[in-house]
Amino acid sequence: MQDSRHHVPNPLRPYYVPPSIGADALPNATSNASKPTSSSSGFTFPDLDYSDYIPDGSPSLTGSIKSYIDQAFWKYATVVLGQPFEVAKLILQTRVAQDDELDEIPKKRLQHHDQEEVQLNGFDEYNEEHSSDDEPNYFTSAAPFDRPFSSRSPARGRRGRPSRESASPRIPDRHQKSDGRIHLKNPHSLLDTLSALSSTDGGLAMWRATNSTFVYNILTRTLETFLKGFLAAVFAVAENDILSGSAGGAVPDTSILSSTTPLATILLSTSAAALSALVLAPVDAARTRLILTSSNEGPRTLLGTLQTLPTPYLIPAHLLPITFFTSTLPTLISTSTPIVLKSYLGLDPAMNPASWSLATFLGSAVDLSIKFPLETVLRRAQIATWTSPSYSSPTTSSKRKIITTIVPVPQSYRGVLPTIWSITREEGFSESQKDKTAALMGKAPRRKRKGQGIEGLYRGWRVGFWGLVGVWGTSFVGGLQSNTEAASAEAGVHGGKF
Known part of the structure; x- marks a missing residue:
């Protein structure tokens, strides 16, 4: 016979409603009030479908390894795509500004003048080497035909012309100096x-x-x-x-x-x-x-x-x-x-x-x-x-x-604040926008100030800024899209009600 305590409300628990599941296990409860009941251990629950909450089972070992490989490949591909910009940014940050960076146009003119001078010197040497003293005098009857030997005679080509190596000196690459270092026309340009x-x-x-x-x-x-x-x-x-x-x-x-x-x-x-x-x-x-x-x-x-x-x-x-x-x-x-x-x-x-x-x-x-x-x-x-x-x-x-x-690059490091001071006040030269405009209009000569200013601390800032814009734009568009979908769903629910 089932215990009546499970059917009569307990005066100490007036709002407690006995569960309807597991009624077959109630006869197993003892009548001893001091002994704790174990009726809940015999409850039988119907089969529940957890597929909506746990769509997939535990991943296999092969699936876990494949997931790790895919993540590693994606991260490595991300590094490969961004590495050129990281390299350019690091080069600009560590490069010590030279004193003649503002004189790009005069420097180009000077280089062009030097190249012309080198070529003219080459042709002058050629004319000097082939002067009239080296040629025999065919109109002198008493002098024997003896062609003088000149140790400075250049190597001649098929038609008697000097070879290209002697006539025109080799001009070095405009991006590379003699010590193996690269030369930058614009010390702030990534490209x-x-x-x-x-x-x-x-x-x-x-x-x-x-x-x-x-x-x-x-x-x-x-x-x-x-x-x-x-x-x-x-x-x-x-x-x-x-x-x-x-x-x-x-x-x-x-x-x-x-x-x-x-x-x-x-x-x-x-x-x-x-x-x-x-x-x-x-x-x-x-x-x-x-x-x-x-x-x-x-x-x-x-x-x-x-x-x-x-x-x-x-x-x-x-x-x-x-x-x-x-x-x-x-x-x-x-x-x-x-x-x-x-x-x-x-x-x-x-x-x-x-x-x-x-x-x-x-x-x-x-x-x-x-x-x-x-x-x-x-x-x-x-x-x-x-x-x-x-x-x-x-x-x-x-x-x-x-x-x-x-x-x-710097040959020494003096500390955080001294390095900042050296970049802004001692390293290279800078020119304000007002002075640039006045110099271009011809109203005033070019004025160079010692130090790069605050701009020298932000070389390569475009890499970080455009990366920030890309990430922020993606998140902003994604947030707008999710809000639009939520509003559409809410409008559909209200439309269904009415």
Whole structure:
């Protein structure tokens, strides 16, 4: 006989409704009130269809391997497509401005005049060598026919003319100097840099250090993710919050808005980015050297280049401050941008999609404007590791040698602020737009000012800016499309009701 307690409402639980499933298991319940019932263990549930919630089963080993291979191929293809622009940007950032960069037109005229002078000198030498003193006098009866010998007689061709090698000197390539370095007509042009590089070292020179860049990107993402999870476990922060607040993209991630501890998420994300950048700084420095040296400058492998560091496989001491600032400040700005927009400006990505997209674009532009000067200083500090003899340790100074780069690079590194001051106030010359206009109109002579100004800190900025525009435009169009589809679906639902 079934226990009546399961059919009569319990006065202690007046709103409890006994389940209708598993009624056959009720006789198994005992009448002892002190003994816990186990009626729920005998409930029988009907077959439920979970196909809508779990569409696919567990992936097989072959499917997992294929997925990893596809992701690796896609990331490597991304690196290959963007490597020429990365190479051009790095060359522009590390190149030391020359004092005569503003005198391009007079320099071209001077080069043309020098070439004409060389050609005229060649023909003067030819005329001097073939003067009338070398010719026999056929109208003198007393003099015997004796052709004088001249040691300066040039090699003659088939018709007695001097050969091309002696008549016209060889003019060197306009992109290459005598020391193997490339010459740039415009020190701020990416296309001119790629053209000069490909004309001197071949088309494959634009893809230097592609494998090293791919390895560096993979190691950075892997190590940063690991450090985020480790720090989240140490400081008792939800792992989903710290991992979702990643700042790796050009547009800030809005998933940090759902974090229960946004301040801790920002600090831990910034700390993970700084630690991973410090650990992988030798790899980044080796990548910089492989890009800025010609194919004849060995070694050309990543491991071989790491062994040429003053402290092999470890970050040099002079790279610690600039690497720390380059990794922390942009990450801090990018991660905290969504919090600032929602807390202080009252913007919401769901309620104000257009305003939110525009605000995040401006925030990313601010992030890029701070990141580029720091990255310029970082690249110069990295290449100074091999060009400055002051960074050689006593144990390796006899084995290391000063390398030859494809562009003029700094021979020493004095620090973050001194390098910024040197670029803006001491290196090369600059000319304001007002002076340029006045000089073109003939109202005033050209005025050159010492130093490149702020513009010298933003060489190659178009690479980062156009990348930001592309990512932001894609996300903006995708957001508009999703909002349009949601509005259409809502209109269809209301139309069906009426």
